[in-house]
Amino acid sequence: MSLLVDNIGELVTNVPGAGEGGPLGIRRRAAVLVEEGEVAWVGPAADAPAADGRIDAAGAAVLPGFVDSHAHLVFAGDRAAEFAARMAGEPYTGGGIRTTVGATRAASDGELRATVRRLRAEALRQGSTTIEIKSGYGLTVTDEARSLRIAAEVTGETTFLGAHVVPAEYADRPDEYVGLVCGPMLAAAAPYARWIDVFCERGAFDADHARAILTCGQAVGLDVRVHANQLGPGPGVRLGVELGAASVDHCTHLTDADIDALASTRFDCMCHEGGHTTTVATLLPGAEFSTRSPYPDARRLLDAGVTVALATDCNPGSSYTSSMPFCIALAVREMGMTPAEAVWSATAGGARALRRDDVGVLRPGARADLIILDAPSHLHLAYRPGVPLVRQVLHNGVPR
Numbered sequence: 001m002s003l004l005v006d007n008i009g010e011l012v013t014n015v016p017g018a019g020e021g022g023p024l025g026i027r028r029r030a031a032v033l034v035e036e037g038e039v040a041w042v043g044p045a046a047d048a049p050a051a052d053g054r055i056d057a058a059g060a061a062v063l064p065g066f067v068d069s070h071a072h073l074v075f076a077g078d079r080a081a082e083f084a085a086r087m088a089g090e091p092y093t094g095g096g097i098r099t100t101v102g103a104t105r106a107a108s109d110g111e112l113r114a115t116v117r118r119l120r121a122e123a124l125r126q127g128s129t130t131i132e133i134k135s136g137y138g139l140t141v142t143d144e145a146r147s148l149r150i151a152a153e154v155t156g157e158t159t160f161l162g163a164h165v166v167p168a169e170y171a172d173r174p175d176e177y178v179g180l181v182c183g184p185m186l187a188a189a190a191p192y193a194r195w196i197d198v199f200c201e202r203g204a205f206d207a208d209h210a211r212a213i214l215t216c217g218q219a220v221g222l223d224v225r226v227h228a229n230q231l232g233p234g235p236g237v238r239l240g241v242e243l244g245a246a247s248v249d250h251c252t253h254l255t256d257a258d259i260d261a262l263a264s265t266r267f268d269c270m271c272h273e274g275g276h277t278t279t280v281a282t283l284l285p286g287a288e289f290s291t292r293s294p295y296p297d298a299r300r301l302l303d304a305g306v307t308v309a310l311a312t313d314c315n316p317g318s319s320y321t322s323s324m325p326f327c328i329a330l331a332v333r334e335m336g337m338t339p340a341e342a343v344w345s346a347t348a349g350g351a352r353a354l355r356r357d358d359v360g361v362l363r364p365g366a367r368a369d370l371i372i373l374d375a376p377s378h379l380h381l382a383y384r385p386g387v388p389l390v391r392q393v394l395h396n397g398v399p400r
């Protein structure tokens with residue numbers, strides 16, 4: 001079965017040189033042919049080949065599906081009351097993670113699976129065709145392994161985050177907990193994980209502990225990403241660069257040395273003028289929104305040539321949104337990004353943060369993950385915040 005998405009008013013390809021708009025590679029009056037879950041052809045609507053089926057985009061904008069490279073979907077319970085208390089003036093410390101840990105350990109596999117599937121479906125409806133999912137609310141050997149096993153049922157991008165916080169029962173023995181994470185917990189989790197991550201932050205894991213854990217993960221074939229510099233300045237970003245992390249996430253409090261370290265990983269490539277950085281800075285404005293904290297300065301990163309991704313950080317404590325369009329709107333309004341930069345970062349940028357070249361882009365051979373907007377241009381994603389603009393999603397070529 002082939003399927004032609006026809007009569008596209010504005011097609012964002014993320015193939016620079018394919019059209020206007022710099023890195024977005026925008027084509028006008030375009031069509032996309034989909035075959036066997038892949039993009040088979042992209043070109044002018046007037047030259048479109050015949051196909052078994054046809055979707056009329058009616059002049060609307062079509063984009064690659066969003067790549068949400070940072071989400072925590074395996075948990076139980078919610079923390080609405082904590083959110084309300086914060087909005088009434090209490091500060092965010094990250095301590096509430098332990099509340100979710102308790103609820104997650106008490107939940108059945110079926111309850112966790114239902115939550116993961118509900119949130120995965122919610123994200124897909126809003127255009128997220130690729131999503132990364134972390135463990136990190138189990139914090140025992142059994143609960144981390146089952147969190148990843150359940151996450152792996154809905155995505156290939158699974159991340160072992162046993163080092164999210166030190167659980168209460170190890171509060172006085174953090175070294176012992178690090179030993180558990182590096183030993184039996186990693187062994188149980190690794191078969192279900194592609195990535196390893198650490199919350200490297202005051203009150204969570206320091207640089208020595210984070211380095212030890214991430215290196216153990218690398219030794220068993222997991223690639224590195226780091227929660228870094230969210231609550232204050234710290235060593236996380238530079239540690240991520242040192243270890244060749246695909247992404248350092250949050251990046252809210254950066255020194256010039258942090259920016260220089262990220263910029264030093266730049267390499268030339270065909271797909272983006274000015275090249276990319278091996279280590280991507282993933283910004284999570286939903287977290288600043290939900291904790292009423294100062295936003296990271298995306299402009300500073302972009303002007304230094306650092307590759308920036310946008311993701312939701314969907315989790316019950318500090319960012320309970322699965323909406324990439326919401327994050328795009330925040331990035332434009334609050335973080336100094338242009339609409340074009342934010343859309344690139346939410347698609348191709350997320351793909352870079354996951355070291356993927358088959359998603360976040362619409363070219364022959366890429367996965368047929370695309371979204372049709374109820375709008376004539378990608379600009380509307382930031383221009384019309386809070387409006388459900390994703391009309392239709394194709395995931396692996398299948399209309400949803």
Ligand SMILES: [Zn+2]
Nearest residue numbers: 070072227313
């Ligand atoms: Zn996170």
